[in-house]
Amino acid sequence: MIGDWIDIGPLSAIPSRGARTVPVAGGEEIAIFRTGDDAVYALVNRCPHKQGPLSQGIVHGHAVACPLHNWRINLASGEAIGDDKGCVPTIPAKVDAGRVLISRLHAVTSALAA
Amino acid sequence: MGVHERIAGEGVGGGPDGRAHLVVVGNGMAGCRAVEELLARDPGRYRVTIFGAEPHVNYNRIMLSPVLAGEKTFDDIVINGLDWYHDNGIELITGDPVLAIDRVGKSVTARSGRTVSYDKLLIATGSDPFIIPVPGKDLPGVISFRDMADVDHMLAAAGAGGDAVVIGGGLLGLEAAHGLTLRGMKVTVLHLMPTLMERQLDEAAGWLLKTALEARGQTILTGADTAEIVGDTAVEGVRLKDGTLIPASLVVMAVGIRPSVTLARDAGLDIGRGIKVDDHMVTSDPDVLAVGECVEHDGNVYGLVAPLWDMCRALADGLVEQHSGYRGSVTSTKLKVSGIDVFSAGDFSGMEGVEDIVLRDASRGIYKRVVVKDERIVGAVLYGDTGDGNWYFDLLKKQENISDIRDLLIFGQSFASGGGQADPKAAVAALSDDAEICGCNGVSKARVCQAIVDGAVSLDAVRSTCKASASCGSCTGLVEQLLSITLGEDYGSEHIVKTLCKCTSFGHDDVRREIVAQGMRAIPEVMQKLHWSTPDGCSSCRPALNYYLLCAWPGEYVDDQQSRFVNERMHANIQKDGTYSVVPRMWGGLTNPRELRAIADVVEKFNAPMVKVTGGQRLDIFGIRKEDLPAVWADLNAGGMVSGHAYGKSLRTVKTCVGSEWCRFGTQDSTGLGVRIERMTWGSWMPHKFKIAVSGCPRNCAEATIKDFGVVCVDSGYELHVGGNGGIKVRATDLLCKVATEQQAMDYCAAFIQLYREHARYLERTAPWIERVGLDFINSRIVDDEAGREALTARFLFSQSFSQDDPWAARAAGAEAEQHQHLGEFRPLDAIAAE
Numbered sequence: 001m002i003g004d005w006i007d008i009g010p011l012s013a014i015p016s017r018g019a020r021t022v023p024v025a026g027g028e029e030i031a032i033f034r035t036g037d038d039a040v041y042a043l044v045n046r047c048p049h050k051q052g053p054l055s056q057g058i059v060h061g062h063a064v065a066c067p068l069h070n071w072r073i074n075l076a077s078g079e080a081i082g083d084d085k086g087c088v089p090t091i092p093a094k095v096d097a098g099r100v101l102i103s104r105l106h107a108v109t110s111a112l113a114a
Numbered sequence: 115m116g117v118h119e120r121i122a123g124e125g126v127g128g129g130p131d132g133r134a135h136l137v138v139v140g141n142g143m144a145g146c147r148a149v150e151e152l153l154a155r156d157p158g159r160y161r162v163t164i165f166g167a168e169p170h171v172n173y174n175r176i177m178l179s180p181v182l183a184g185e186k187t188f189d190d191i192v193i194n195g196l197d198w199y200h201d202n203g204i205e206l207i208t209g210d211p212v213l214a215i216d217r218v219g220k221s222v223t224a225r226s227g228r229t230v231s232y233d234k235l236l237i238a239t240g241s242d243p244f245i246i247p248v249p250g251k252d253l254p255g256v257i258s259f260r261d262m263a264d265v266d267h268m269l270a271a272a273g274a275g276g277d278a279v280v281i282g283g284g285l286l287g288l289e290a291a292h293g294l295t296l297r298g299m300k301v302t303v304l305h306l307m308p309t310l311m312e313r314q315l316d317e318a319a320g321w322l323l324k325t326a327l328e329a330r331g332q333t334i335l336t337g338a339d340t341a342e343i344v345g346d347t348a349v350e351g352v353r354l355k356d357g358t359l360i361p362a363s364l365v366v367m368a369v370g371i372r373p374s375v376t377l378a379r380d381a382g383l384d385i386g387r388g389i390k391v392d393d394h395m396v397t398s399d400p401d402v403l404a405v406g407e408c409v410e411h412d413g414n415v416y417g418l419v420a421p422l423w424d425m426c427r428a429l430a431d432g433l434v435e436q437h438s439g440y441r442g443s444v445t446s447t448k449l450k451v452s453g454i455d456v457f458s459a460g461d462f463s464g465m466e467g468v469e470d471i472v473l474r475d476a477s478r479g480i481y482k483r484v485v486v487k488d489e490r491i492v493g494a495v496l497y498g499d500t501g502d503g504n505w506y507f508d509l510l511k512k513q514e515n516i517s518d519i520r521d522l523l524i525f526g527q528s529f530a531s532g533g534g535q536a537d538p539k540a541a542v543a544a545l546s547d548d549a550e551i552c553g554c555n556g557v558s559k560a561r562v563c564q565a566i567v568d569g570a571v572s573l574d575a576v577r578s579t580c581k582a583s584a585s586c587g588s589c590t591g592l593v594e595q596l597l598s599i600t601l602g603e604d605y606g607s608e609h610i611v612k613t614l615c616k617c618t619s620f621g622h623d624d625v626r627r628e629i630v631a632q633g634m635r636a637i638p639e640v641m642q643k644l645h646w647s648t649p650d651g652c653s654s655c656r657p658a659l660n661y662y663l664l665c666a667w668p669g670e671y672v673d674d675q676q677s678r679f680v681n682e683r684m685h686a687n688i689q690k691d692g693t694y695s696v697v698p699r700m701w702g703g704l705t706n707p708r709e710l711r712a713i714a715d716v717v718e719k720f721n722a723p724m725v726k727v728t729g730g731q732r733l734d735i736f737g738i739r740k741e742d743l744p745a746v747w748a749d750l751n752a753g754g755m756v757s758g759h760a761y762g763k764s765l766r767t768v769k770t771c772v773g774s775e776w777c778r779f780g781t782q783d784s785t786g787l788g789v790r791i792e793r794m795t796w797g798s799w800m801p802h803k804f805k806i807a808v809s810g811c812p813r814n815c816a817e818a819t820i821k822d823f824g825v826v827c828v829d830s831g832y833e834l835h836v837g838g839n840g841g842i843k844v845r846a847t848d849l850l851c852k853v854a855t856e857q858q859a860m861d862y863c864a865a866f867i868q869l870y871r872e873h874a875r876y877l878e879r880t881a882p883w884i885e886r887v888g889l890d891f892i893n894s895r896i897v898d899d900e901a902g903r904e905a906l907t908a909r910f911l912f913s914q915s916f917s918q919d920d921p922w923a924a925r926a927a928g929a930e931a932e933q934h935q936h937l938g939e940f941r942p943l944d945a946i947a948a949e
Contacts, residue, residue, distance in 0.1 A: 006940065008937055008938045008940070009937050009938055013932060013937055014932075014937065015675070015932065016308065016317075016676065017650065017676035017677075018676050020932065020935075020937035022936060022937050022938050022939060023939050023940070024940045025939065025940065026941075030940070032937060036649060036650040037316050037649065038312075051691075052690075052692065053688075053692040056680040056683075056684070056692075056740075057653070057680065058657070058676070058678075058679065058680075059676065060648070060651055060652045060653055060656060061470070061648060061649065061650065061652070062468070065652075065653035067679070067680035067681075067688050068690065070653065076467055077467075097387070107940055
């Protein structure tokens with residue numbers, strides 16, 4: 001069934017203050033983050049600095065620290081925090097009835113743009 | 115338009131007395147409130163009949179907890195007594211649940227067979243407790259916590275004493291547990307999630323709540339997954355999936371509720387998660403309405419009482435044709451456990467651009483968090499002091515702009531509304547006068563302050579007068595803050611206290627000392643007691659706290675994976691392309707054909723693009739994907755190898771030369787000693803990486819004098835060297851001492867490592883640590899103090915008894931599989947093709 005949102009699994013499958021990944025055929029991998037207060041964000045899994053896999057960073061507040069060089073990325077905007085400048089594409093995401101949903105349109109667009 | 119205009123329109127008015135007949139299914143809070151609202155608007159308009167499944171008049175269900183706790187009686191919680199029904203001409207039918215609705219004939223039939231026709235039907239069936247489908251769920255003694263019968267059942271069980279298990283650490287479960295505890299039962303709460311009331315509270319507040327409940331004698335098991343309820347003819351206990359068996363003569367299931375929709379579904383009404391209603395509480399049948407916990411409005415289902423009031427107003431407005439419409443509710447929660455104040459409202463998750471304002475007051479056990487977005491409050495969590503809960507909730511509901519009072523918002527209404535000053539440096543100031551500042555010299559806060567008042571106005575002056583901070587120096591930060599507090603602006607600090615990170619005003623040493631002094635055992639506890647300014651720390655403090663707790667409470671503290679850097683979480687080294695390198699341990703740099711074959715096979719099987727001999731005398735396999743790591747480890751385990759911890763703030767390698775067994779210059783068995791030291795020290799977590807080497811003679815082929823701990827064998831024994839470092843700034847070791855036997859070399863090594871583990875700051879190598887504390891300090895603890903050294907060695911070996919499990923073996927066997935697997939896969943082109 002084709003809707004506006006893609007169900008990618010239960011929230012419980014993502015560790016609190018952690019992330020899981022969703023590879024996109026023909027596109028860039030998406031990282032799905034879950035914060036300590038159960039907010040969910042989806043970003044392209046690539047740091048704007050040196051392409052580090054953001055999904056492997058330490059999640060704190062609503063930010064993630066890239067595992068390669070500790071750039072901190074705002075999960076909501078995808079923008080680097082502090083003196084660093086750069087931005088990673090975000091994909092609208094939400095939780096409904098315990099399921100994590102990401103925007104189909106944005107996921108397709110970001111895949112095709114890659 | 116449409117549906118609601120016909121609510122009280124044609125086809126209505128055919129009752130015996132000429133009035134339309136409103137039949138209400140459900141004698142609970144929603145059904146009766148709806149009738150109350152209707153009576154307030156137009157008391158004579160409808161003839162009313164109410165069916166109740168329970169044999170009671172209308173009572174306040176949310177007050178069942180105080181009844182269970184013995185704080186109220188059933189009579190206290192009755193909302194409407196029989197006289198209310200009588201005075202308003204309402205026919206009440208109790209103990210007779212409605213089983214069927216005939217929407218064509220417009221009648222309902224109850225269990226007794228009684229059939230009543232209606233003009234308007236209101237379904238207010240509420241919700242049903244969710245029973246987890248485990249074996250034994252139907253045994254006598256397994257109950258839910260939903261109505262007065264459940265309370266009676268619990269009271270009867272409590273009269274006999276014994277053990278009770280409450281499954282579910284949410285609002286209802288905790289209130290049940292509290293009541294049963296007060297009634298004299300020994301209560302264990304099982305909660306599937308890591309923190310209590312996780313839907314209403316954040317981790318910090320959940321931790322405080324858990325601590326408070328435990329202090330009242332309850333056993334709280336989080337992350338507890340129920341496998342079965344055991345017993346032959348009645349409940350005897352609950353078995354968890356990890357095999358734990360908890361004895362119980364009473365099991366209360368309070369894991370959640372589901373809208374009670376069976377009746378409506380059987381009648382063919384539209385059902386989502388609840389009975390679907392419009393803004394006027396009308397279902398898919400214009401003559402059937404629904405209200406309360408059984409409905410789904412605009413995609414939302416509510417399990418709290420406040421939305422009922424709004425729904426019932428909209429419903430009654432519709433019934434008298436004064437349509438207003440229900441627009442959904444913002445809810446707040448208060449836990450009804452006397453003496454424990456918890457409040458939560460609104461949303462503290464899932465939004466972009468939100469900011470947290472956090473206040474922690476450890477001495478009073480208070481945690482407050484207000485979530486702000488676009489200068490408006492969107493959520494609040496309060497623990498310990500909920501006095502301002504309603505004020506925050508009010509600001510939230512009214513969407514008031516709080517920019518003018520933002521700085522004082524967290525201090526509450528009285529502060530924010532004018533007057534009062536907040537002291538942001540309250541943390542140290544709040545310590546009591548007899549709090550020990552300097553553990554080495556036993557100096558209290560009062561003595562330090564007195565010394566300052568008497569003229570010791572610098573750090574050095576304090577050190578020379580009262581001796582605080584004069585020994586190991588770990589309390590320097592605290593002394594600096596006391597100088598600052600006592601002297602105010604007169605104190606021009608020559609040493610600005612370097613805080614652990616921006617989340618706290620405490621330095622590393624302060625945090626470590628307080629962890630031990632106050633017996634803190636979890637990251638949220640440290641953040642609470644030491645007044646962290648962020649809800650869950652940052653990427654600097656979380657790994658540090660995780661290490662400090664691990665070091666302080668070996669075998670007891672449960673490692674927090676999400677507070678580990680990627681390499682330690684993945685047990686491999688991340689590379690610039692996001693793949694990993696894998697280094698199996700080669701004890702003392704020795705290997706054999708079996709290990710080499712296993713490595714060769716892994717390289718071929720997983721197409722590793724490079725294998726390299728490392729500086730630590732072992733082999734590094736590059737280019738492994740995170741998904742393949744468990745399989746790689748399984749193969750290496752099968753070849754007899756374990757993790758080399760090349761990724762950790764931990765023991766890396768013990769480099770050796772060939773020593774007396776082969777070398778014509780060798781004086782001792784350096785290879786064998788190196789292997790034995792590595793067997794003793796592997797797997798230990800440290801403030802930073804730690805390298806050891808053993809050279810068989812002063813020619814020092816193993817380069818022991820640039821290692822954290824180096825042994826240089828000589829004819830008469832073993833020279834022990836410490837604090838060396840290659841890296842950016844090369845530092846040769848300091849000679850610590852010379853010992854005569856191999857066992858002494860090992861004991862001194864263990865003692866030195868433990869001293870480093872207990873005293874160095876997180877991410878501080880031994881070289882800068884020794885330069886900071888001085889070689890004299892190391893000597894005084896390791897060489898001069900025999901008893902102290904032996905104690906250090908014993909503490910290290912005790913800690914090691916918990917840390918020498920190969921993490922690779924656990925992962926290869928399936929532990930934490932989610933760290934390695936993708937959540938799913940998305941094929942956009944397939945999706946487009948399908949469209």
